[in-house]
């Protein structure tokens with residue numbers, strides 16, 4: 703089984719979360735971790751599980767990530783299990799409706815992916831970080847939940 707963990711990270715914190723998730727996935731499956739600018743159609747087609755994470759920028763995906771989806775063929779993830787996360791500030795419930803993770807989940811589903819877990823957010827204290835204490839551990843646990851859903 704091949705898992706692909708795709709991330710975009712401006713200041714490095716989303717990448718740290720991606721690595722923590724990938725560490726847990728690696729207990730059970732082969733994992734490749736790449737940045738979104740390296741993503742190819744072939745990698746998506748080969749993956750049995752796709753996890754994608756970016757920071758939330760202006761209540762949306764970072765501008766650099768939007769073209770990644772535009773170049774992918776339709777339904778490149780037919781029924782492939784997918785999960786999405788982001789990093790952001792702790793927000794009010796109203797603003798928390800607009801996270802990159804929710805947007806990513808929608809984009810991955812549009813490509814045919816089957817969302818196996820709710821989109822998750824990991825929190826930074828300030829724009830350039832750091833992450834709140836315990837977020838890397840929470841990311842490892844979230845990787846475990848992905849595995850549970852993936853294997854049932």
Ligand SMILES: Cc1cc2nc3c(=O)[nH]c(=O)nc-3n(C[C@H](O)[C@H](O)[C@H](O)COP(=O)(O)O)c2cc1C
Pocket residue numbers: 710711712713714715716717756757758759760761762789790791792793826828829830831
């Ligand atoms: C241009 C820009 C816009 C941002 N907009 C938001 C936002 O709308 N909501 C939010 O919670 N955080 C926002 N942030 C904070 C980012 O979420 C934070 O920089 C990110 O989690 C750090 O992750 P990284 O180290 O992977 O870049 C923004 C950051 C930047 C640079």
